[in-house]
Amino acid sequence: MNISRRSILKTLGLSSLALTSAQVFGEISPVGDTPFPDGDDPLFWKKIRDQFPLTKDTVFFNPGTVGAMPRVVVDKMVEHLRYISEHVADWAYKDDNKEEFISGYNNLMSIRTKVANLINATASEIAMTDNVTNSMSYIANGITLQPGEEILTTDQEHSGGKGGWLVKEKRYGAVFKTVAVPKPAHSPVEVYDIIVKALTQRTKVLMLSHMITGSGAILPIKEICAEAHKRGIFTVIDGAQTIGQIKVDVQDLGCDTYVGCFHKWIGAPPGTGFMYVKASRMKDIWTTVASGRWDNHEDEGFRFTQRGTGNFPVLKGLEAALDFHNEIGPEKVYARIKFLGERLRTGLRKNNKVKIFSPTDEAMCAGITVYNIEGLTGTKIQDAYWEKARMRPRSQGDQFGVRHCTHIFNSPEEIDRALVVVNELAG
Ligand SMILES: Cc1ncc(COP(=O)(O)O)c(C=O)c1O
Numbered sequence: 001m002n003i004s005r006r007s008i009l010k011t012l013g014l015s016s017l018a019l020t021s022a023q024v025f026g027e028i029s030p031v032g033d034t035p036f037p038d039g040d041d042p043l044f045w046k047k048i049r050d051q052f053p054l055t056k057d058t059v060f061f062n063p064g065t066v067g068a069m070p071r072v073v074v075d076k077m078v079e080h081l082r083y084i085s086e087h088v089a090d091w092a093y094k095d096d097n098k099e100e101f102i103s104g105y106n107n108l109m110s111i112r113t114k115v116a117n118l119i120n121a122t123a124s125e126i127a128m129t130d131n132v133t134n135s136m137s138y139i140a141n142g143i144t145l146q147p148g149e150e151i152l153t154t155d156q157e158h159s160g161g162k163g164g165w166l167v168k169e170k171r172y173g174a175v176f177k178t179v180a181v182p183k184p185a186h187s188p189v190e191v192y193d194i195i196v197k198a199l200t201q202r203t204k205v206l207m208l209s210h211m212i213t214g215s216g217a218i219l220p221i222k223e224i225c226a227e228a229h230k231r232g233i234f235t236v237i238d239g240a241q242t243i244g245q246i247k248v249d250v251q252d253l254g255c256d257t258y259v260g261c262f263h264k265w266i267g268a269p270p271g272t273g274f275m276y277v278k279a280s281r282m283k284d285i286w287t288t289v290a291s292g293r294w295d296n297h298e299d300e301g302f303r304f305t306q307r308g309t310g311n312f313p314v315l316k317g318l319e320a321a322l323d324f325h326n327e328i329g330p331e332k333v334y335a336r337i338k339f340l341g342e343r344l345r346t347g348l349r350k351n352n353k354v355k356i357f358s359p360t361d362e363a364m365c366a367g368i369t370v371y372n373i374e375g376l377t378g379t380k381i382q383d384a385y386w387e388k389a390r391m392r393p394r395s396q397g398d399q400f401g402v403r404h405c406t407h408i409f410n411s412p413e414e415i416d417r418a419l420v421v422v423n424e425l426a427g
Helices: 006-009 021-026 040-050 072-091 109-119 132-142 159-174 189-196 221-230 280-283 299-305 312-328 330-349 377-387 412-426
Strands: 126-129 150-154 175-179 205-208 234-239 257-261 273-277 354-356 368-373 402-405
Touching: 006 159, 021 299, 040 159, 072 312, 109 273, 109 312, 126 132, 126 205, 126 299, 126 330, 132 159, 132 273, 175 189, 175 330, 189 221, 205 221, 221 234, 221 273, 221 354, 273 280, 280 299, 312 330, 330 354, 330 368, 330 412, 368 377, 368 412, 377 402
Parallel strands: 150 175, 150 205, 205 234, 234 257
Antiparallel strands: 126 273, 257 273, 354 368, 368 402
């Protein structure tokens, strides 16, 4: 992707400082049409790190729970909050779709279009929600299942991904079934075979994480969905951990629905999510949170987006986060995340007291690494990281150690320092 230097500087808030590109990028400053610095250029990534207000004496390794916001995101939110507080009297309620005082009535076309572009969908297939739990609940509650019809998923789904389906089971007599997936997984073929063998004639819904939260395993969604569709099964993909971390192309994946959030890997404010439903499957999903458009199918995404008064400043922050991601370049972001994750895993593999639960096949990994150190628990490792190095990965309990995420605000030096901590703890 060809990104103009001016647009990057604009989003990063650097152009307003009236710095020349040489001042901003120093030695690596491109001249004329020289391409933007490579993904592994340390000076470029240092400039990116500087865009995050994240305190400099701490190292954040937990965007798998909630991400770090770049400064532009915070500024946009605060600016819009101030705007609505000062100008709410100006609002004449003439055209809800153009007003930005409250969300939940506005069709949010600008943001939905950006989200659609990110995942290769159309805006009418996108609804804005607060998070993955909401999106998944809208789908589980909105789809009609008869008693005895089965929902199949893995044994490693997040409670926010499976909760809506458990309600479906208890309330409507649908059957919630799980199939065990190895941890660590060894290959896409292994996972494919396990899941496809568990499909039965009663399976009506297949719900899978695109990336497993507790291991970082990227599942072979495209191949599994192709097989599920041959059997007439409705496919629902949980993308809580993928959006902003790896490329997501819903056309290529071929899934019926895909749900995700922006508060983990895109750097958007907490409380920002979406739901994608393929146009041809939209009518299969009843509205759950219903307002005036609950049965209006002109713009299906709007039907679900219209959910009553919501927080527009948060959406302004989301839009800024999407712009930030796009202007750096999604491919560059994904490559950097993977580069850092692989550096961590390579270092961990050198220590035989470390057990890694992320896939043994690097092709199934990106920025999430889950590991334990012989004789320790997740809490012990998490606490030791903080005490020794002010580093913040997240405990995964007694058995699975810690989940250690790498993102664009991290550096190779931080990974290397983390490996020193691990080697010390392993003795
Ligand atoms: C795979 C998965 N699904 C669902 C969720 C819930 O996401 P949210 O908090 O956005 O509802 C998470 C959160 O970590 C997750 O990892």
